[in-house]
Structures are given as C-alpha cells and as structure tokens.
C-alpha cells in the first residue's frame with residue numbers, strides 16, 4: 170500500500186467521526202469562504218477537493234456558490250450522498266477533473282492537499298489550473314513545517330501521512346503551475362499548536 174492508500178484507509182475507517190468532530194468551522198476558514206464568495210459572485214461553480222464531511226460546501230452554498238463535492242475517500246463521499254448531495258470519489262492527481270459545464274470559477278481545497286506527496290503537488294496544482302477559467306480562484310491550505318511524516322491525532326484513529334510546506338516553496342509551486350497573485354496567510358491551528366498556510370491565487 171502507498172502512503173496515499175494508507176491515509177485514505179484511515180479516513181475511510183473514521184469518516185463519520187471526523188465529519189461529526191469537524192463540524193465547527195475555524196474563524197479563518199469562515200473568513201476565507203466569505204471573501205471567496207464575494208469575489209466569485211452568486212452562481213459561480215466551485216470544484217471542492219476533499220469535501221470531507223461537507224462543512225465548507227454547506228457554507229459556500231449558503232453564500233450562493235454552486236459546489237461540486239469530491240473526495241478521494243469513499244467513506245466521505247458515501248456520507249455526503251447520504252445527506253442528499255451529489256458527490257464524486259476523485260483523486261486530483263489521476264482522475265479527470267473537468268466538468269461537462271466547462272471550466273470552474275474556482276477550486277477550494279481546505280486541508281486536503283497536505284496529503285499529496287511533495288513531488289506530486291506541482292502536477293496536482295497544474296491539473297487544477299487546467300480546469301479553472303482565466304481569472305478564476307484557487308484556495309488551498311496545508312500545514313506549515315519541514316519534511317513529511319505520519320501522525321495519529323484527532324478523530325482519525327489510524328496514522329495519516331502529511332507533507333509539510335514552507336510558504337516560499339509552496340508559493341513557487343503554485344506560481345509555476347499557472348497561477349498568479351499568490352498570497353499566503355499564516356494561521357495558528359486550534360488544537361495541536363500547529364501552524365497552517367492558507368494560500369489564495371488567481372488563474373493566470
């Protein structure tokens with residue numbers, strides 16, 4: 170099994186517990202979704218990578234956006250469908266990301282691409298650029314730090330693999346993959362004294 174397979178298996182096992190515990194939204198995420206919705210305008214179509222329990226999609230839709238919910242973990246997709254939503258199992262590294270409706274206005278990937286291997290992130294970010302219209306938006310968040318590693322914490326009882334990023338390296342990956350106006354905010358995590366990078370960018 171690969172790091173990705175093991176991490177997806179860990180989420181799959183405890184998807185319901187994660188969805189329950191993750192329902193409270195951090196202030197920085199709420200703020201970013203508000204800004205995102207304002208910039209995009211009502212009716213804009215968003216591709217979400219790693220919808221998890223569906224918390225962020227719910228708020229985006231309340232603010233007038235149209236969200237395509239996706240997750241690499243089948244357990245999350247099953248939960249989203251049980252809530253009555255369309256949702257797709259989708260790996261942003263390998264699966265077709267395009268929509269029959271044409272390019273998306275934006276991509277939202279909160280705390281999901283931190284599970285992508287460092288060598289694969291440039292490919293994923295370029296694949297996202299390929300399905301977003303020029304002037305469209307990207308917003309991702311990852312954990313700040315050096316290297317990579319396995320961690321067991323929170324409501325997921327098995328280890329998950331994380332790739333940690335420094336802001337400069339992350340900004341370079343995104344700028345080299347078809348995005349401009351890259352901005353990164355540093356946010357303190359709630360529980361583990363960890364630190365997050367919240368990146369926004371515009372499709373070149």
Ligand SMILES: C[S@@+](CC[C@H](N)C(=O)[O-])C[C@H]1O[C@@H](n2cnc3c(N)ncnc32)[C@H](O)[C@@H]1O
Nearest residue numbers: 173180191219220221241242279280281284285
């Ligand atoms: C920490 S959860 C975040 C879920 C949700 N976005 C949130 O903010 O609550 C990580 C998410 O990334 C997904 N994920 C795991 N490995 C991934 C990968 N290699 N590529 C994309 N998403 C992945 C998981 O299935 C899960 O939905």
